[in-house]
Amino acid sequence: MRRIQGATIAALAGLILAWGCAGPEGSGPSLSGLTGLVPLPGAAQPAAAIVTKAGAKAVDASRPITPSEEYYIGRAVCARILAKYPLSQDQALTLYVNEVGRTVARKSNRPDPYRGYHFGVLETSEPNAFACPGGIILVTKGLVRKCADEDELAAVLAHEVAHIVNQDGINSISRARWSEVLTTAGAEAARQYGGVAGNLVTLFESSIDDVFKTIVVNGYSRGAEEAADREAISILTRAGYNPAALASLLGRMGSGGGGIMRTHPPTADRLAKVKSQSAAAQPGKMEEVRTKRFKEQKI
Amino acid sequence: MRSIRGWRTGLGAAALAAALLLGVGLVWAQTLKVSQSNQQFYPEPNFASNPVGPAPVGAHVKVLETKGDWYRVEYQGKKAWLHRQAVPESPVFVPGQVGGGPVKQVKSDEVALAGKGFTAEVESGYRQKNPGLNYAQVDQIEAFRVDPGRLQSFIKEGGLNP
Numbered sequence: 001m002r003r004i005q006g007a008t009i010a011a012l013a014g015l016i017l018a019w020g021c022a023g024p025e026g027s028g029p030s031l032s033g034l035t036g037l038v039p040l041p042g043a044a045q046p047a048a049a050i051v052t053k054a055g056a057k058a059v060d061a062s063r064p065i066t067p068s069e070e071y072y073i074g075r076a077v078c079a080r081i082l083a084k085y086p087l088s089q090d091q092a093l094t095l096y097v098n099e100v101g102r103t104v105a106r107k108s109n110r111p112d113p114y115r116g117y118h119f120g121v122l123e124t125s126e127p128n129a130f131a132c133p134g135g136i137i138l139v140t141k142g143l144v145r146k147c148a149d150e151d152e153l154a155a156v157l158a159h160e161v162a163h164i165v166n167q168d169g170i171n172s173i174s175r176a177r178w179s180e181v182l183t184t185a186g187a188e189a190a191r192q193y194g195g196v197a198g199n200l201v202t203l204f205e206s207s208i209d210d211v212f213k214t215i216v217v218n219g220y221s222r223g224a225e226e227a228a229d230r231e232a233i234s235i236l237t238r239a240g241y242n243p244a245a246l247a248s249l250l251g252r253m254g255s256g257g258g259g260i261m262r263t264h265p266p267t268a269d270r271l272a273k274v275k276s277q278s279a280a281a282q283p284g285k286m287e288e289v290r291t292k293r294f295k296e297q298k299i
Numbered sequence: 300m301r302s303i304r305g306w307r308t309g310l311g312a313a314a315l316a317a318a319l320l321l322g323v324g325l326v327w328a329q330t331l332k333v334s335q336s337n338q339q340f341y342p343e344p345n346f347a348s349n350p351v352g353p354a355p356v357g358a359h360v361k362v363l364e365t366k367g368d369w370y371r372v373e374y375q376g377k378k379a380w381l382h383r384q385a386v387p388e389s390p391v392f393v394p395g396q397v398g399g400g401p402v403k404q405v406k407s408d409e410v411a412l413a414g415k416g417f418t419a420e421v422e423s424g425y426r427q428k429n430p431g432l433n434y435a436q437v438d439q440i441e442a443f444r445v446d447p448g449r450l451q452s453f454i455k456e457g458g459l460n461p
């Protein structure tokens with residue numbers, strides 16, 4: 001919303017994205033309706049009216065996804081990623097990544113999501129990072145190893161935080177699906193309060209499935225990637241990190257790497273934009289302190 | 300059907316379900332209660348502006364208008380903007396409909412029943428259907444704590460901005 005509003009978001013419903021992957025543009029439905037910018041009769045609609053319409057043509061997406069719904073979607077997405085990549089049990093590294101991550105997240109435009117930001121390290125050499133809607137960010141050991149110093153790691157995490165701030169994952173859930181969720185929610189609430197809403201579970205499952213299919217094949221739209229880069233540079237600056245770290249990391253990643261990096265390398269265009277937005281700063285004394293503590297990590 | 304009767308605080312869940320079936324309408328809330336900690340009031344509907352003051356948990360704010368994810372509210376005689384994240388369970392308003400006509404307060408549970416999409420119950424059902432998912436480690440990630448004092452030291456030692 002906010003800044004991403006106009007960009008056509010690739011259908012990347014929940015997940016987020018592959019670090020550095022500039023996917024095809026506009027491959028999915030843009031969902032401005034989810035962000036509350038489109039006036040629609042929503043939560044205010046009488047429940048009975050919703051029930052009446054259930055089964056007929058889906059009502060308009062009448063309200064945005066709430067922060068708590070975003071949170072549950074993010075948890076599900078995270079659970080699926082963790083079914084594929086094991087979570088590192090290295091407490092020292094996990095603490096360090098959380099410290100860097102929280103240092104940048106608190107300077108973002110969404111410093112305090114529903115249940116806060118949480119960072120996990122994935123035990124794989126494949127370079128990648130995922131911003132699960134709601135606030136969980138996963139970074140692989142392979143990507144941490146690609147970072148030369150703490151400021152580059154901060155750049156990675158700031159970029160992922162930006163995807164959460166911009167709600168890029170959530171915004172790619174199709175309007176039609178969300179309408180169906182609301183219609184079903186209204187009907188089931190009235191019919192079987194207290195019971196497990198079976199149709200909702202199916203819709204939830206489908207949403208998460210869509211996210212996964214999309215993430216493997218596509219990625220964020222170019223517009224979403226560039227917006228996340230801009231936001232990341234802004235976050236880094238506010239946090240006191242060297243904003244040029246994003247460009248230096250992107251430049252290095254362009255030279256190779258496996259996994260998603262191979263199919264979706266950072267584009268030269270993206271790198272050029274990032275470079276132009278962040279003047280090269282002189283490394284200061286404190287940057288050396290940060291680099292030292294980064295190198296002390298056993299990755 | 301529109302706002303047939305006021306919501307009574309003591310109404311039980313079963314009674315509420317019955318009421319919904321009978322067609323009790325929902326109405327816009329006029330006041331909201333801050334439920335999240337560390338929230339701030341802002342002079343503009345964006346986080347870039349400097350906060351004008353804290354929005355304490357439990358504070359009741361009167362909604363004057365909405366803009367995207369932001370509420371323009373009145374609190375203790377002052378007007379400011381509050382982001383929706385401060386009141387995550389609150390209903391969402393139709394822009395332009397809140398400030399004008401008479402509105403009644405509504406319990407968040409009522410809205411929850413009528414419009415809740417993905418909830419803890421839905422997650423529970425999803426987990427039963429997909430036992431192979433690794434929710435245990437999701438919980439582990441969320442449970443990981445960073446001591447606030449330690450984080451401040453980390454920021455300071457690194458020459459970063461507090």
Ligand SMILES: [Zn+2]
Pocket residue numbers: 017018019020021159163220224225228
């Ligand atoms: Zn990205």
